[in-house]
Amino acid sequence: MSLALRDLRSKSLLPGTSACPGCPENMAMRMVGMALGNDVVMVVVAGCSSVIQGIGPKNAYGYPVLNIAFAAGSAAASGMWRALRQRNKDTTVVVWAGDGGTADIGFASLSGAAERNENFIYLCVDNEAYMNSGGQRSGSTPHGAVTSTTPEGKKENKKELLFLMLDHHIPYVATASVGYPHDLIDKLRRAKNIEGFRYIQVLTPDPYGWLFDPSRTAEVAKLAVQTCYWPLIEVSHDKVTVSNESLHCLKKETRRPLRDFTSLQGRYKRLSEQDFQELEKYVDYLWDRISKLMD
Amino acid sequence: MLPNYQFFPVSHPEEGAGGKTGNWRVVRPEVTSKCIGCNACFLWCPEGTIMVKGNKAEVNYVYCKGCGVCANVCPVKAITMVSEA
Amino acid sequence: MRSSLEIRFHGRGGQGVVTASNLLAVSAGLEGLYSSAFPIYGAERRGAEIESYCRISDSPIRETSPIEEPDVVVILDPTLLKISNPLKGLKKEGKVLLNWKQVPPNLSSKLFLVDATGIAIEHKLVKSGWPLVNVVMLGALVKVLGTPSLDSLKTAIDSEFSESVAELNKKAVEVAFNRVMEVGSVVA
């Protein structure tokens, strides 16, 4: 799965954005550009990306963007692709939302659009908290993570959007990580050629919310996959594929220790032994369910 | 024939929408002769400010924020972070 | 001077009271008259008392409020006479059209009777066990009112129902038109 450089020109993001240094969402946005080409419009819901675009009348994103209220991304995209189709355009419509806009406030409109099998790609950039407003807990925050609203460490597990979206019977569901650009780019390219609702959730480790050195963003994104905290999986028309980078996770014995992932991050500073076991149980459970999917 | 009171918050793609972000930098990436032009830095640069030209990575210092991701992902450690001080 | 008619329908939820007033309005509209029809709005359920209204005029209708002093009261279900007063506010010379076989006691008004239930059953206009008397009553009503014509009513029925249902209803309204009887002012 190698991609030549000429395939990887990206016009989705122009230098001089308002993102924090080391921003994983910017990485993902550039990869979207590498994958999808130019015939793309975006709906960006409230979140870091509303700010990252910079100050109007300039825009750091190379794609036309409709910025919209927090809960309205999937709805707006539903109207947009229909309007473009009526105007005989083959444009790919992409919703770009964070985990708050996906798992929490935007979930009703996401679920509605998925149930209607609307024809667009929904990209959730999951940094596991409300990072734009200062790192508050979201439904996607993992067990044990300290956030500005869970200073004690979150007591509940991460909401399983992967499985929730699978239960919507949509043609394409995938997870990816900015640690593995080729995997993400391949998935986006496959998704582009599928009609109907396509959901991709990309892990975007945030150095400022997860509390690690920003130079290590890509490294943490890889570690999440290697320690099997984050799966790379694709379900395309019910065909389940676990990416090569994640195959070792199917067996518990071959997984890299979860500590290698958690110990790098300040957000797990309050992680007790019991919390850690809870997190490990979560990983076991995750892969049990994935194994069952593959049967 | 748009009346002069009309104003629409429309924006267009342009570099530097967040300002001259090179000013944010406290450490700068410097590409040494060890560079093999593999494009890892290009792939992961969050700002799109590093490009391989003629088998060697070049940094756009106008906008590079000095996050150090490029140095971290370089497989041959060809990028060193140098203080701006 | 404007000439206008105000008709109030009384029935139970599920009897098609609203459809009746709508169809009357449509029939009048077909003759170039002004008309308006609307029900008492609410979350009425099957069996509950229901009122709907129809105004017919030769000039534009301005009033939008429920009819308090009707020229004609149409009662689709005689049992309503026991539980409420459908005749409230009826004008002095006002008329009552009642779906019943017999003359009710204590009904002080110019009364017209038609056995719409019987006619509905005769014409197999029954749904979920309930005779569909609403349209049948209109056949009698246009006779009582003198306007709109039976033909306009039939045209309105064609626009409202599928062909087979329309045919049954058109036959039924004709029967009702011919069978309605004036029983005169009944004074208690």
Next chain:
Amino acid sequence: MRKIISGNEAVALAVKLARVGVVGIYPITPQTTIIEELAEMKLRGEVSADVVRVESEHSAMGVTLGAAVSGVRAFTATSSQGLLYMHEMVWWAAGSRAPLVMVVATRAVGAPWNIWNENTDFMSERDSGWIMAFASSPQEALDLTIQAFRVSEDPRVFLPMMVGMDGFVLSHTKTNVYIPSQEDVDEFLPPRRQPYVIDPETQESMGNIFQPFDYMKLRHSIHESIESSQDVIREIGREYEKLNPLSDYKTLNVEYKLEDADYAVVTMGAWSLDAMEAVDRLRQEGVNVGLYRVRYIRPWATDEIMRALGDKKGVIVFDRATSLGRGGPLYLEMKATIDSPVKGVVTGLGGVSIGKKDFYHVISKSIEEFRFKSFREVEWYYPGEVKEVELGTPRSSI
């Protein structure tokens, strides 16, 4: 063509005639039959619009806005709680300067549950930056909905437009409606115009962060657009008379027997017609009274209103809506516009039925009060037996 149809059917027909591209629909009484009718039309192949059955009103406006900014005519409709749930998106649509049209079949706002007519839902959006018209008949609901697309897509305006109509009283009343021909509507509505299009060809984006100065400039621009829309509405209204020769849209608002009147009644919506009956009766009795029907809440026709009402000895404003703690919104607007004595009457809330007799009673009583210069600023009027005094605030004696 003339037909006996309901207000909701009239609106659905207007949407069809305007060749709308995308309709976002979500049910709520009493608006629902609009969207049911549209879905039926779609099934019968009478409209080519995409009818999107969304999962909430918030999404209904999301779909409508998304379609509008990407280049097609878009429409939605709602009522009451639905409009309130949509509120955020209503503002977003105006800030995005998106030409689109929404019909609001008005209904009271909970709690408690009440499905009957009241205009507070509609009136509560008057600061949102929309053009807002209110119909008084199913005919006007159809006419204003067609005109709304034209107004909304005019470069001097470029704002969404909301058409209100009284829930049930208009939405469900079947009456005579003149339906213009498709050819006439096609000629009346030019091809879609909008300030920008979200499309790879244009590379235009909408709504990222703007600096405070620019933000204020945008708000000012919306304000100016609403003000300037008065001329646009009058111009379009005159042109609309070609479609419906019996219509009168030369002015934003409508006067009735006002010219020589000493006293004026101000109303909005369906009950204006009932009030006209009362005015006629009072005229017969020699009372010098006329009526002013507000058709546009935004723009607010200050000049028209000052000309019509500026010299009256007393103006009685009927509100079927509240700005709780201050009376009725129409009363407040009127009071801020003219120097004549203004009395506000709040009534007809939550479906309380008000007919010509009630108008006759309140108007004659109020005129007496004006004559003795002892009118109450805001009166809550209950028809029938309920005594207002029962609801008076008890004053503590300690």
